[in-house]
Amino acid sequence: MVRVISVEHHRAEATALLGTRTPVRLPVAGCAGLILAEDVTADVSLPPFDNSAMDGYAVRAVDVAGASEDSPVELPVAEDIPAGRVDSPPLLPGTAHRIMTGAPMPPGADTVVMVEKTDGGTETVRVFAAVPPGNHLRRTGEDVQRGTTALTRGTLLGPAQVGLAAAVGLDSLVVYTPPRVLVVSTGTELVTAPNPLKHGQIYESNSVMLVAALRALGCEVETVRSVVDDVDEFRAVIEPKLAAADLLITSGGVSAGAYEVVKDALTGAGVEFRKVAMQPGGPQGLGRWNGVPVLTLPGNPVSSLVSFEVFVRPAVLASMGHSIVDRPRVRAKLTEALRSPAGKVQFRRGFYSHVDGEVTGEVGPRGGPGSHLLAAFAQANCLIVLPEEVTEAPQGAEVNVLLL
Numbered sequence: 001m002v003r004v005i006s007v008e009h010h011r012a013e014a015t016a017l018l019g020t021r022t023p024v025r026l027p028v029a030g031c032a033g034l035i036l037a038e039d040v041t042a043d044v045s046l047p048p049f050d051n052s053a054m055d056g057y058a059v060r061a062v063d064v065a066g067a068s069e070d071s072p073v074e075l076p077v078a079e080d081i082p083a084g085r086v087d088s089p090p091l092l093p094g095t096a097h098r099i100m101t102g103a104p105m106p107p108g109a110d111t112v113v114m115v116e117k118t119d120g121g122t123e124t125v126r127v128f129a130a131v132p133p134g135n136h137l138r139r140t141g142e143d144v145q146r147g148t149t150a151l152t153r154g155t156l157l158g159p160a161q162v163g164l165a166a167a168v169g170l171d172s173l174v175v176y177t178p179p180r181v182l183v184v185s186t187g188t189e190l191v192t193a194p195n196p197l198k199h200g201q202i203y204e205s206n207s208v209m210l211v212a213a214l215r216a217l218g219c220e221v222e223t224v225r226s227v228v229d230d231v232d233e234f235r236a237v238i239e240p241k242l243a244a245a246d247l248l249i250t251s252g253g254v255s256a257g258a259y260e261v262v263k264d265a266l267t268g269a270g271v272e273f274r275k276v277a278m279q280p281g282g283p284q285g286l287g288r289w290n291g292v293p294v295l296t297l298p299g300n301p302v303s304s305l306v307s308f309e310v311f312v313r314p315a316v317l318a319s320m321g322h323s324i325v326d327r328p329r330v331r332a333k334l335t336e337a338l339r340s341p342a343g344k345v346q347f348r349r350g351f352y353s354h355v356d357g358e359v360t361g362e363v364g365p366r367g368g369p370g371s372h373l374l375a376a377f378a379q380a381n382c383l384i385v386l387p388e389e390v391t392e393a394p395q396g397a398e399v400n401v402l403l404l
């Protein structure tokens, strides 16, 4: 008898099967999109030294206290300090240093007058405004204090985070990388475009969808686009490729009929086949083949992609250290009544929209429940989730929606 298990149960097993990947050290520039596996301690403060936020003049506030448009204060310009100057000539009372944005403040100066409030002189400068101490000054460690944690493990590294790592002087980071995935479509009926179709044949599309979905997570993917429904052939083609994969995903050949190539080849080889209480995506399998994690998805295109959303995506994201593995979930009012099979979670393809400023949006189905209706999926932007106990959801009912 085939075991029937809940969506949550299969999902938890898929996530446990993939586990957490071993962290690796990569150049900082290659880390965007990945999760940081170790805390990053700053070895330098940011800013590393007190510096000017403006092009202007470093002065003592007391020396320009009386300055105004009508009675400017004139000071000799003793030094020129462009950004990058590494010596620090002290500022003597009653003098100014011309200073550029990002240049180190000279010892003795306590404020900056921006060039627009002066005559811009290079020998002497006339200052037309009084400024308080600390004006346009960026203090050491204002952003990051040396020795503190600049980035916490578990952080999703986006442009700002890799930028910060570079700013505190790191050239590499320890991160979780995406798995290398082998995607295999099975079915003697499958033909790859542009080869012509005979009656009874269809164009292979699942691998294209699954590759797109995996690449969106950052995975490297190898594909076998069509293996015939022959167990020996399946083993001969796929087994040698396993060594280079962290995960095998198959489509098709897992239900109840004859010629179920995936089921026949992998039953007894470490993969368990079961029914999950969901629609579409009922027939599923999971386990290891030659030590490599395997998730077997049903062949109906909508079933395959919904299975990816519900099981593969969260498991892959979790293996890459992500703590948020779910699609954003919102509540929405149904624009039309829906029916759902008792005892199964139904994932209907839908289109969600909301009026700006309103909390609850509305959602309508795209296509019926049939798992061959790929064109309807292509018009959808969400999955409508009808729980196991729901058999009828009337128009206007509030439902959970997963935004894709």
Ligand SMILES: Nc1nc2c(c(=O)[nH]1)N[C@H]1C(S)=C(S)[C@@H](COP(=O)(O)OP(=O)(O)OC[C@H]3O[C@@H](n4cnc5c(N)ncnc54)[C@H](O)[C@@H]3O)O[C@H]1N2
Residues within 6 Å of the ligand: 185, 186, 187, 189, 190, 202, 203, 204, 205, 206, 207, 251, 252, 253, 254, 255, 256, 257, 260, 280, 281, 282, 283, 297, 298, 299, 300, 301, 303, 371
């Ligand atoms: N007697 C039963 N029959 C079926 C059951 C069942 O419980 N008892 N379950 C049905 C459900 S639900 C699904 S889903 C499918 C799953 O079947 P398989 O995973 O074995 O998939 P196939 O039979 O190989 O293909 C199903 C369908 O999808 C088309 N397909 C397959 N691969 C591709 C591909 N790569 N690109 C495009 N289309 C593909 C295939 O031609 C079939 O039409 O089983 C039901 N049957």
Ligand code: MOO
Residues within 6 Å of the ligand: 278, 279, 280, 281, 282, 283, 298, 300, 303, 370, 371
């Ligand atoms: O559960 Mo199957 O996956 O409906 O089409």
